[in-house]
Amino acid sequence: MIEVKNLKKQFGKNVVLDNINLEIKKGEVVSLIGPSGSGKSTILRSIIDLETITSGDILIEGNNLKDKKIKKEMLLKTGMVFQTFNLFPHMSVRNNIVKTLELVKKLDKKEANKIAEETLEVVGLIDKIDNFPSELSGGQKQRVAIARALSLRPDILLFDEPTSALDPELVKEVLDIIRKLKNDKITMLIVSHEMNFVKEISDKVVVLEKGEILEKGDSKKIFENPDSQRVKEFLNTIY
Incomplete structure (x- = not known):
């Protein structure tokens, strides 16, 4: 690999x-x-x-x-997860993933939303999908960062x-x-x-x-x- x-x-x-x-x-x-x-x-x-x-x-x-x-x-x-999360503070958890997929993978919003929900299920944070990073613990922020990396498949x-x-x-x-x-x-x-x-x-x-x-x-x-x-x-x- x-x-x-x-x-x-x-x-x-x-x-x-x-x-x-x-x-x-x-x-x-x-x-x-x-x-x-x-x-x-x-x-x-x-x-x-x-x-x-x-x-x-x-x-x-x-x-x-x-x-x-x-x-x-x-x-x-290749996806990377950094030690400092690198989440966009002005975006919800959902949009941190959706916007990345739209920019990098050129996906439409519907498909990007579907993938965002699937990857947040994997990391156990689907209930935080509409929260903002400031409302999350450090561990939750890192799990969102992992979900974002995973969303790129x-x-x-x-x-x-x-x-x-x-x-x-x-x-x-x-x-x-x-x-x-x-x-x-x-x-x-x-x-x-x-x-x-x-x-x-x-x-x-x-x-x-x-x-x-x-x-x-x-x-x-x-x-x-x-x-x-x-x-x-x-x-x-x-x-």
Whole structure:
């Protein structure tokens, strides 16, 4: 579904990512973990073209994003959920989704409304469809953001610290939705500091530091028997 080859990103002389190689298969959940500033979010932003890469290749379903003819089509296959929700405050929950579908997918209002209702059912917020973001809790806002991403029917969902802006008691409701998406075989790439959740939900875990991959492998091995001493030290401090 996604292949990242020899990815490098630098700002001036500052190398943010160096020689990043990743593969994410259909239906897999892959998590990126590591200290702050290790480049996790930059990888996500590069995949959805919010960052211009310095060198390397990003392929979605085998198609290179450098090919401008298919770039827009490939990017539409990828949805992203940000840590700060990014909802339009002046729009109802319904219109946050409907307007996105009208703009991005060019759907008519009737079809967009139908999809909005379906995706809000998935995240358990159909009763909030005509509320405004200011009337929602942080957890509810994030669930609306997930519904909006799902409404675009992406093949791949990216999550950038989806619970970091939430109070602890609201974290579970968002994580439960992501668990549900895993059961539905949605392909996901997740950046998170919720280590118990990462261990539970991930098929593969990639550990980064200073823009480089320290180690990658299946979740159980990374958390219980990592090869790298530095990975052991990192996990001991937060897990």
